[in-house]
Amino acid sequence: CKKALSENKNDISLAIDYLRKKGLAKASKKSSREANEGVVAAYSNEAFTVLLKINTETDFAAKSETFLDFVDQIGSFALKSSDSGSDKKQFLNESFNNKTINDYFTEMIAKIGENLILSDIIYLSNEDSLSNFYVHNSYRNNIGKIISAIKYKSIDNNKDELSSVSKNICMHIAAMKPLSLNIDDLNDDLINKEKEIQKDLILSSGKPQNMVDKILDGKMRKFYNEVTLLNQNFVLDPNITVKEYLKNNNLNILSFKTLSL
Numbered sequence: 001c002k003k004a005l006s007e008n009k010n011d012i013s014l015a016i017d018y019l020r021k022k023g024l025a026k027a028s029k030k031s032s033r034e035a036n037e038g039v040v041a042a043y044s045n046e047a048f049t050v051l052l053k054i055n056t057e058t059d060f061a062a063k064s065e066t067f068l069d070f071v072d073q074i075g076s077f078a079l080k081s082s083d084s085g086s087d088k089k090q091f092l093n094e095s096f097n098n099k100t101i102n103d104y105f106t107e108m109i110a111k112i113g114e115n116l117i118l119s120d121i122i123y124l125s126n127e128d129s130l131s132n133f134y135v136h137n138s139y140r141n142n143i144g145k146i147i148s149a150i151k152y153k154s155i156d157n158n159k160d161e162l163s164s165v166s167k168n169i170c171m172h173i174a175a176m177k178p179l180s181l182n183i184d185d186l187n188d189d190l191i192n193k194e195k196e197i198q199k200d201l202i203l204s205s206g207k208p209q210n211m212v213d214k215i216l217d218g219k220m221r222k223f224y225n226e227v228t229l230l231n232q233n234f235v236l237d238p239n240i241t242v243k244e245y246l247k248n249n250n251l252n253i254l255s256f257k258t259l260s261l
Contacts, residue, residue: 035115037062040259041143042133043075049131049149050078053120053259061114063139070108071143077101078121091121122257124151129254132163134170146260148173154251165249168236173256178229181253186228194223229256 001015008014038055039062054071056062077096086094092102101118109116124131129151138144148170154162180186198219202212225231230243230253237245246253 035117038117038119038261039068039071039139039143040135040145040147040261041071041075042135042147042149043079043142044126044131044133045079046126048079048126049124049133050075050081051120051122051124051133051147051149051257051259052078052118053261055117055119055261056112057114061112064112066112067108067116068139068143070104072140074101074104074118075142077104086121086123088118088121092118120259122259124149124255124257126151129153130162130166132166132170134167134174136171136174146174146258148256148258150256151254152251153254154249156250161249162251165245165251169242169246169251169253169256172232172235172242173229173258175235176229176232177258178232178256179227180229181256182228182230183224186224191220195220198223229253 001019004015004018005012008018035055035057037057037059038053041052041054043050043052052071052075054074056067061067077094078091080096081091081094092105093100096104105116105118130153131149131151133142133147133149135142135144136146136148150166150169150173152166152169156162179190195216199212199216202215202219203209207215225233225241230241230246232242234240234242234245240248
């Protein structure tokens with residue numbers, strides 16, 4: 001501060017501008033540095049649930065209260081967003097309190113001395129549905145290293161029971177990392193690639209040609225059971241599938257999302 005005043009003939013207003021410019025200059029230099037640590041976070045209101053992924057350069061910075069407060073601030077802005085379908089670029093250009101989200105990031109980069117990146121933002125509409133999320137390796141109740149969230153419907157009205165069941169599903173997703181809700185939702189290229197790999201493995205094992213298709217069907221059923229949520233064995237009770245657990249508890253999953261570091 002003393003240097004800023006002396007550089008600006010003791011004019012406080014000019015000295016403040018000087019300090020801000022120095023901070024922005026530092027932030028600009030850091031913006032090209034890799035940021036592979038950070039957190040994921042979830043925020044929700046009646047209209048929608050938003051998931052954020054913000055990267056830092058070090059795990060030390062990601063755990064700091066200064067950074068976590070900043071993440072909560074950005075999450076609060078996301079809930080107030082004028083466009084709940086905005087992508088990263090749109091969101092970063094939105095204005096709150098006469099500053100863009102980009103400005104808030106630039107100021108925090110200068111403050112903590114590390115590059116920060118908004119890597120992902122996902123909106124889940126709560127219209128005609130319910131939602132819940134689970135945070136793994138948490139720093140706060142809604143901030144951690146892995147977040148899974150689901151949209152669901154139910155004929156039950158017991159809020160506590162619904163919260164418990166839906167939270168269990170979110171925990172399962174975080175642990176088992178399904179690729180899609182069901183088989184029909186899997187990417188065709190992924191399926192074809194897996195079939196090709198499994199077929200080559202079967203042939204290389206010396207199985208006769210007339211048995212390949214039958215063995216391949218079994219291999220693919222196992223693959224589908226491993227990568228699709230509804231067909232996975234439920235992590236809290238491996239004797240039943242997720243589909244059976246949901247049926248037993250009158251819950252229907254519409255979609256799910258995950259973010260992780």
